[in-house]
Amino acid sequence: MAQTSLQKIFSGYLKSGKLFLSKDPLATSYDPVMITHRDKQMELVAAILAPCLRNEKPSNTFVYGKTGTGKTLCVKHVVGELTKTAAENSVQIKTIFINCKMKKIADTEYRVLAQLCKEFGYDVPATGLPTNRLYEIFYESLDAQKQNVLLVLDEIDALVSKVGDGILYNLTRVNQELVNAKLTLVGVTNDLSFSETLDPRVKSSLNEEEIVFPPYNALELRDILSERAKLTFVSGGVREGAVQKCAALAAQEHGDARRALDLLRVAGEIAERNGEQFLDESHVDRAQEKINVDRILETVRTQPRQSQAILWAIANNQNQNQTTGETYERYKGVCKKRGLDVLGPRRASDLISELGMLGILSVRTTSKGRHGRTKEISLLVSKQTLGNITEMLKEDFYFE
Ligand SMILES: Nc1ncnc2c1ncn2[C@@H]1O[C@H](COP(=O)(O)OP(=O)(O)OP(=O)(O)O)[C@@H](O)[C@H]1O
Ligand SMILES: [Mg+2]
Numbered sequence: 001m002a003q004t005s006l007q008k009i010f011s012g013y014l015k016s017g018k019l020f021l022s023k024d025p026l027a028t029s030y031d032p033v034m035i036t037h038r039d040k041q042m043e044l045v046a047a048i049l050a051p052c053l054r055n056e057k058p059s060n061t062f063v064y065g066k067t068g069t070g071k072t073l074c075v076k077h078v079v080g081e082l083t084k085t086a087a088e089n090s091v092q093i094k095t096i097f098i099n100c101k102m103k104k105i106a107d108t109e110y111r112v113l114a115q116l117c118k119e120f121g122y123d124v125p126a127t128g129l130p131t132n133r134l135y136e137i138f139y140e141s142l143d144a145q146k147q148n149v150l151l152v153l154d155e156i157d158a159l160v161s162k163v164g165d166g167i168l169y170n171l172t173r174v175n176q177e178l179v180n181a182k183l184t185l186v187g188v189t190n191d192l193s194f195s196e197t198l199d200p201r202v203k204s205s206l207n208e209e210e211i212v213f214p215p216y217n218a219l220e221l222r223d224i225l226s227e228r229a230k231l232t233f234v235s236g237g238v239r240e241g242a243v244q245k246c247a248a249l250a251a252q253e254h255g256d257a258r259r260a261l262d263l264l265r266v267a268g269e270i271a272e273r274n275g276e277q278f279l280d281e282s283h284v285d286r287a288q289e290k291i292n293v294d295r296i297l298e299t300v301r302t303q304p305r306q307s308q309a310i311l312w313a314i315a316n317n318q319n320q321n322q323t324t325g326e327t328y329e330r331y332k333g334v335c336k337k338r339g340l341d342v343l344g345p346r347r348a349s350d351l352i353s354e355l356g357m358l359g360i361l362s363v364r365t366t367s368k369g370r371h372g373r374t375k376e377i378s379l380l381v382s383k384q385t386l387g388n389i390t391e392m393l394k395e396d397f398y399f400e
Contacts, residue, residue: 012275019268020232020272021233022232023265025232026232026264026265027265028261030228032224034227035070035073035077037220041070042078045075045211046081049079049150049184052082052086052091052093055146057184058150060172060187060205060208060209061187062210063188063210064189065190067190067256068255068257069214069216071213072154076097079152079186082150083095092147093147093150094150096149096151098115098152099154100155100159106162107163109131109163110129112167116138116151135170139174139177143179144181146180147181148181149182149184152186157190157194160197165198168206171183185206215251216251216255216257218244220255221246221247222244226243229243233268238264239281242264242267242279242280242283242284243264245281246263249263259291262291263287264284268283270290292385293384293388297389299358300389307351308397309399310327310348310352311393312390312399313327313333314327314361315390315393320378321377322376322378324348324375325374328348338398338399361377361380363375
C-alpha cells in the first residue's frame with residue numbers, strides 16, 4: 001500500500017513539468033548580480049569610505065534600518081568594490097567582516113579579539129590569555145604596516161548585548177595608539193534604538209557618519225523579486241500577479257526583501273509539490289499561511305518548558321474564554337503528569353502574559369465584582385495552527 005502511494009508521488013513528480021530552473025537565486029546566501037533601489041545608500045557608504053584610497057582615515061560609520069532592507073548586502077558590496085579598487089591602485093587596505101550573531105566568534109570579548117588576531121595570522125588559544133594581552137597582540141599586528149583597516153561589525157547590537165560596549169570604546173580609541181595603521185569601524189544593525197543604549201562617548205565616536213536604509217515599498221520589492229524570479233523559474237513558470245503579491249505582502253510587513261524572497265520560494269515549492277505548471281497568487285496565499293504557522297511553531301518550540309505546559313493546558317481546554325484560575329488548575333495537572341515543578345500562581349500568570357505578548361494568546365483583565373479581577377484568556381491562533389502546535393508539543397516534548 002505505502003509502496004504504491006510513494007510510487008505515485010515519484011512518478012507524478014517525474015511527469016510534471018519542471019518549474020524551477022534553480023532554487024539558488026532565492027536562497028538567503030545568494031549573491032545577487034543586480035542590486036536595485038540602493039544606489040543612494042551605496043554611494044553614501046562609498047563616499048564615506050573612499051578616503052582609504054588616499055591613505056586617509058574614513059569616519060566611523062553606523063548603518064541602520066529594519067530587517068531585510070539590504071544593509072548587509074550593500075555594505076559587503078561596497079567594501080568588496082573598495083578592496084578591488086585599492087588593489088588595482090596598490091593601496092594597502094585590509095577589511096574584516098564579523099557577523100556578531102555568530103556563535104563562537106562574537107559571544108565574548110575574548111572571542112572577538114581572538115578572531116581579530118586570527119585575521120592577522122595570530123592563532124591565539126581559545127581561552128586562557130588575559131584580554132589585555134589580546135588587545136596588545138591585535139594593536140601590534142594592526143600597526144605592523146602602513147594600512148587602513150576597515151572593521152565591519154554586522155549585527156553590532158548582538159555584540160553589545162552579549163559583551164557590553166566596553167570593547168567598542170576600546171576599538172574606537174585605538175587610533176590614538178597606532179603609528180602606522182588606521183582602524184575604521186562600520187557598525188550595522190536593525191535595532192533602531194540601539195545607539196541610544198550606548199555610552200555617550202562610544203555613541204559619538206561610532207556615529208561620525210550615519211546611514212539609514214529605509215524599508216522597501218511594494219514596487220521596489222517587485223523589481224528585486226522579478227530579477228530573481230527570472231533566474232529561478234522556467235519561462236512562464238511564474239505569473240506576474242504572484243510576484244506582485246509577494247511584494248505587496250512583504251511591503252505590508254515592513255518592506256523586508258528577505259521575507260519577499262521567502263514567500264516566493266515557499267510558494268514555488270508548494271506549486272512544485274502539487275505538480276503545477278506555474279505558480280500564481282493562490283500559492284502565495286498558502287505560502288504566507290505556511291510561513292506564519294512555521295513562525296508560531298518556532299516561537300512555541302523555543303519557549304521554556306513551563307510556558308509550554310501552560311499553553312498545553314490552555315490548548316486542551318474546550319472553553320473559548322478561560323480564566324487564569326481555571327488555567328492554573330489545569331496547568332498543575334499537566335505538571336503532575338509531566339513531572340514538572342509547579343510554579344506559583346503569580347509566576348504562572350507572568351508566563352501567560354508573555355504568551356500574550358508573543359501574539360499566541362489574548363489576555364484581557366476583567367473585573368469580577370467583589371471577587372476582584374481576573375484575566376480572561378483566549379487563543380489567537382487558528383484551529384489548524386492550534387492542531388499543529390499541540391502535535392509538535394506531543395511529538396517533540398512528550399506532552400500528553
Ligand atoms: N536591493 C536589493 N537587490 C537585490 N536583492 C536584495 C536587495 N536588498 C536585499 N536583497 C536581498 O534580500 C535579503 C536580505 O538582505 P540583507 O541580508 O542585506 O538585509 P539586512 O538589511 O542586512 O537585514 P538584517 O537586518 O535582518 O540583517 C538578501 O537575500 C539580499 O540578497
Ligand atoms: Mg544583515
